[in-house]
Each structure stands twice: as C-alpha cells, then as structure tokens.
Amino acid sequence: MKPISEFDPKSVEIVFTDIDDTLTDSGQLGHVAYEALWRLKDKGFKVVPVTGRPAGWCEMIARFWPVDAVVGENGAFYFMYKNKKMRRYFSTSLKKYRKEKRKLEKLEKEILKKIKGTAVASDQFCRLFDLAIDFCEDVKPLPIEAAVKIKKIFEANGAHAKISSIHVNGWFGNFNKLKTCLYWARQELGVDLKKHNKKALFVGDSPNDEPMFKFFENSFAVANIDKFLSQIEHTPKFVASKPGGQGFAEIVKRLCL
Ligand SMILES: [Mg+2]
Numbered sequence: 001m002k003p004i005s006e007f008d009p010k011s012v013e014i015v016f017t018d019i020d021d022t023l024t025d026s027g028q029l030g031h032v033a034y035e036a037l038w039r040l041k042d043k044g045f046k047v048v049p050v051t052g053r054p055a056g057w058c059e060m061i062a063r064f065w066p067v068d069a070v071v072g073e074n075g076a077f078y079f080m081y082k083n084k085k086m087r088r089y090f091s092t093s094l095k096k097y098r099k100e101k102r103k104l105e106k107l108e109k110e111i112l113k114k115i116k117g118t119a120v121a122s123d124q125f126c127r128l129f130d131l132a133i134d135f136c137e138d139v140k141p142l143p144i145e146a147a148v149k150i151k152k153i154f155e156a157n158g159a160h161a162k163i164s165s166i167h168v169n170g171w172f173g174n175f176n177k178l179k180t181c182l183y184w185a186r187q188e189l190g191v192d193l194k195k196h197n198k199k200a201l202f203v204g205d206s207p208n209d210e211p212m213f214k215f216f217e218n219s220f221a222v223a224n225i226d227k228f229l230s231q232i233e234h235t236p237k238f239v240a241s242k243p244g245g246q247g248f249a250e251i252v253k254r255l256c257l
Helices: 031-042 055-064 098-114 144-156 177-189 207-215 223-231 244-255
Strands: 014-017 046-049 070-072 077-082 085-090 131-134 160-163 167-171 200-204 219-221
Touching: 014 177, 014 244, 031 046, 031 244, 046 070, 046 177, 055 070, 055 077, 055 085, 070 177, 077 177, 085 177, 098 131, 098 144, 098 167, 144 160, 144 167, 144 223, 160 207, 177 207, 200 207, 200 244, 207 219, 223 244
Parallel strands: 014 046, 014 200, 200 219
Antiparallel strands: 070 077, 077 085, 131 167, 160 167
C-alpha cells in the first residue's frame, strides 16, 4: 500500500466511500469527515456512500447528507434523492425475497446459539434484505475469529456473508456492493467504470470492502485497516496515515488539491 502523496487525483469524478470506521470514529460521524463530504460536493464530485447499513438509514442519508446516492445493505439497493424525488433501485424484488427472509430468520437462531456473545444488530428492524449480526458494535467486542465463524455459518447455508468492522452481514442472492456501484454509474451517469476505472475512487477500512479494493485502481483505506490486514487478500493501493474520519479527510485534501 502506497502513501497518499503518491496518488494522482486528476481523473477522479466519483467518490465511493464506506461509512463505518471510514467516515466515522468510535461510532460517530465527526465534523472533520462531514466537512470533507461537503468539500467534495462543493468541488463538484459525485459522492456515494457504500455501506452494509440498512434501508431505513439509507433513506435518511440519501435525503440529508451532501451525497448523490447511497448504496446500502451491501449492494441490495441504491437510493437517490434528486429534484425532491426519492428514487429507489432494488437489486432484487422485495416480493420475491420473502422466502429468503424466512431462511435468514432460521440462520439467526443458529448463529446466536452457536456463537456466544453475539446479538442481532440494533439496526436490524430497518433492514429489508440482510441479517446483520453484531460482534463489535453494542456487544462486548468479540475477536475477529468469532466473525469468521459467523461468516462460515452463513456460507455453509448457501448465503453470502461479509465482515465489516462491527457486523457480519448475510444475505441470499447475487448482489454485492461493487455490482450495484457499477450499475449506478452506468444508469445514472452513463459512465462505464469497467472501461473508465480511474474516473472513480473508493475508500474503505475492512474485509467487506475487499471487492472494491480489488476492482478500483484508485482504492484507498484509512489507517485502521491495519487490524484486518490478515483477513484481506486484495489490499487497497493507497493508505491514509490517520484512522477513520481524519484519514478520509486526508484523502479528500489530496483529491481537492
Ligand atoms: Mg467499514
């Protein structure tokens, strides 16, 4: 991973960013990161948070934050608030997803029984598609090995699963963050990021960001990625010297040179 000073920001028009522990510090969105988002917006960048957080949160983020869209529940949807209209694209139909929801309810029972100290994430009631198991947000923090075990239970039952810095999210279906980001750029901006990779940049902090780190030539992590490096095969190309929101602001500063 190279230092940010080696990054050439010329081609970037779109900024995709993770939220938890990338924009936030100890669970809160501080003024440094929030100001950095406004700075990007004022400079004319397209800004899209990409998160495992639920639909209920994303409704608020799309409406209230200085962003162009938000990709939520690990790519299950994107929401866009434009010209006083909320537009919601879903990767899979909610109606068809009922059967999968029932399978997730069964998995929830199995995981809570097998992995002691975990809990259903407190934001689960706002979710439409996935099941989020808390291993490091409101519960007493569990080691990364516990998160890996949860992920394996999801996968043994045919679900997809990703580990963030606070939750393990599991879902059925073929959507993911990267696919939904590429679809958003094509659909809403007419930009094919497979051909014009360097038009976008991604910032993240944990294993669930790995497909984004792998795809984007301009991929960044904030400094707190260090605790997850053993879980990540495709590391980002650049790393900030500071963690969380301060690290994000460092990247934005370089971008807005
Ligand atoms: Mg994160």
